Amino acid sequence: MTKLPKNFPEYSLLYKNLNKKITDLQKQQRMTDDELIIKEIQSKIKAYQKEMNRIKDLFPEGFFKDKF
Structure with missing residues (x-):
């Protein structure tokens, strides 16, 4: 599995908020x-x-594909 970014929880939340x-x-x-x-x-x-x-x-490629 490809490594996640150092601050991945923050980036993940930011991505979700931007999507909304x-x-x-x-x-x-x-x-x-x-x-x-x-x-x-x-x-x-x-x-x-x-x-x-x-x-x-x-x-990693496809990380957000199924999440949002």
Whole structure:
């Protein structure tokens, strides 16, 4: 088995929180018609996804696949 990162519990929790935040933002995005708000939400989602990808790269392949 591949080694887990040194601070893996914190990274795992952060990944879970980012995933939840993205889900919440996607719901907000579907509920609004204001283009400015939609662009702002999309920007936040993109930043959160970038951070999630960075965290995912620290873990063995497939670690988060079945968890969230």
